[in-house]
Amino acid sequence: MSEAGTAKRPLLLYVNTPFCNSKCHFCDWVVKVPIGDLRLGPESEGRRGHLDALKVQIAEQAPALVERYRPELMYWGGGTASILSPAEIETLYGALADAFPMAGIVESTIESSPESLTLDKLRLLREIGFNRISIGVQSFRDDRLRMIGRAHSASMAETSIELARQAGFDNINIDLIVGFPDQGLDEVEQMMRHAAQLPVNHYSVYAYRASEGTVLRRRLDRANAKTDLANQLEAYQLASDILTEHGFPEYTFAYFGNPICQADLAYYQMKLDWIGFGSGAFSVIDGRMKGFRAGKLRDYIAHPTEFDYDLPLSSGAQAGSLIGFALTTPEGVDAEVFRQRTGITLAEALELPEVTAYLDQLCQYGELITDSAGIRFAREDIAKVYISMNWHEQPAEDAEPAPAGPVPVEIGLPAAAPA
Known part of the structure; x- marks a missing residue:
């Protein structure tokens, strides 16, 4: 080999x-x-x-x-x-x-x-x-x-x-x-x-x-x-x-x-996999998002090797999250990187209802640039788009969602929680 x-x-x-x-x-x-x-x-x-x-x-x-x-x-x-x-x-x-x-x-x-x-x-x-x-x-x-x-x-x-x-x-x-x-x-x-x-x-x-x-x-x-x-x-x-x-x-x-x-x-550009250790951490490994829910300290202590969720990156909300993260960068979403990371094409992801709805919100505040390389916002629009998105309420997460219920990672810019 x-x-x-x-x-x-x-x-x-x-x-x-x-x-x-x-x-x-x-x-x-x-x-x-x-x-x-x-x-x-x-x-x-x-x-x-x-x-x-x-x-x-x-x-x-x-x-x-x-x-x-x-x-x-x-x-x-x-x-x-x-x-x-x-x-x-x-x-x-x-x-x-x-x-x-x-x-x-x-x-x-x-x-x-x-x-x-x-x-x-x-x-x-x-x-x-x-x-x-x-x-x-x-x-x-x-x-x-x-x-x-x-x-x-x-x-x-x-x-x-x-x-x-x-x-x-x-x-x-x-x-x-x-x-x-x-x-x-x-x-x-x-x-x-x-x-x-x-x-x-x-x-x-x-x-x-x-x-x-x-x-x-x-x-x-x-x-x-x-x-x-x-x-x-x-x-x-x-x-x-x-x-x-x-x-x-x-x-x-x-x-x-x-x-x-x-x-x-x-993290934002989807350039590599990561493993998350600890209560509240999540991982991206082999095209899947896995992790432990925040605020469940004792559950993590009891079962530190059993993820609370394990979801494909190709699912609507997870694909939307990755797209939302990448659009905060001037390079935006690289279509080939996205395909390699998720297993679906960017074109397929853009047809998913969750992704479509989310991009409709983003595009209220900036024009999305689309070409064969991927999608992105003009550099001068990025801050306006994402600061404006801070004003959109996220749906409340169920305390104990069923496996088929709401995914744990909210679509959009990761909530900043500076130390």
Whole structure:
């Protein structure tokens, strides 16, 4: 057999940590997670049980993966991955290193929150191979941070960036949010100009989404208040202009800077398979989407190798999700990549009712470009399309859907849940 015939495919290792120090008021991911589980400490039964379950899942699923894949990217997210104690970090990384060849990983990212970072922990992360860190800053104003329920202060945010630099991280992302209902453009401009002066090379800028079930959404509903789409679009454009002016161009929707985040683009552009470990994680393997439902910590602990769902990427909603992810990039949906990933042609997918309905929504805000290579939006339309789509309510997910019921991954842009 030729070398090409035996070549292993690249793989992204994703590890989910379903714990946080606070239940942020804007985050739709934590809506599904009971606060008693979300804020478990390292010595709690739930935290210890989750770590043990992770080790079981990794050990049992890795051998079949290693036969066909080579790990190329690693991403620890959540929740808040940096909430893990040094002992938990070492144990978890050790389980991965025992099961997978790690030498070929070129980008290794961990999501973090400022209050959970210390110099010793950051040095440990660098020592075991993390070369990129994403810090959930969100704002540099203490009043804004309190309003959105963050556990850190503005000074902690700046200190965490400096500590990361001291520990040897030279690839640092910070998350920021614009477009809150009461946020004027002056606040956005002040935040972005300050952010652009920091020792940071990458920025994720999210437009606030008033997701149902969040504290901020309930406050808006009680006050009969509404967010202002025009203001959100203007705030995002202002943030984009300032970052571009300072040498941090937008390379895909919401992401600015260099080097680009390879894990994010692999996810959005469907470029490679990934395996998701942990409660709330999902995988894309062999043309199927498999995973564990968010907020079901004890179910995962009891059955860490039994996915809660296992669905073909060719099904209507899953194909729609992949198309929605890819259209956030300037390259859009590559027809050949889509066929390879899903087993159906892009033309066939575009005839599926779920995909047709979703694209009809998207095309209210931008013109879809279609040619033999695939489909895409003009770069200047992408932000307008997806920020506008934040205003479309997603149908509620059943607590315990039957196998033939609603699929677990919502169509559209993945809900941002910055750490």
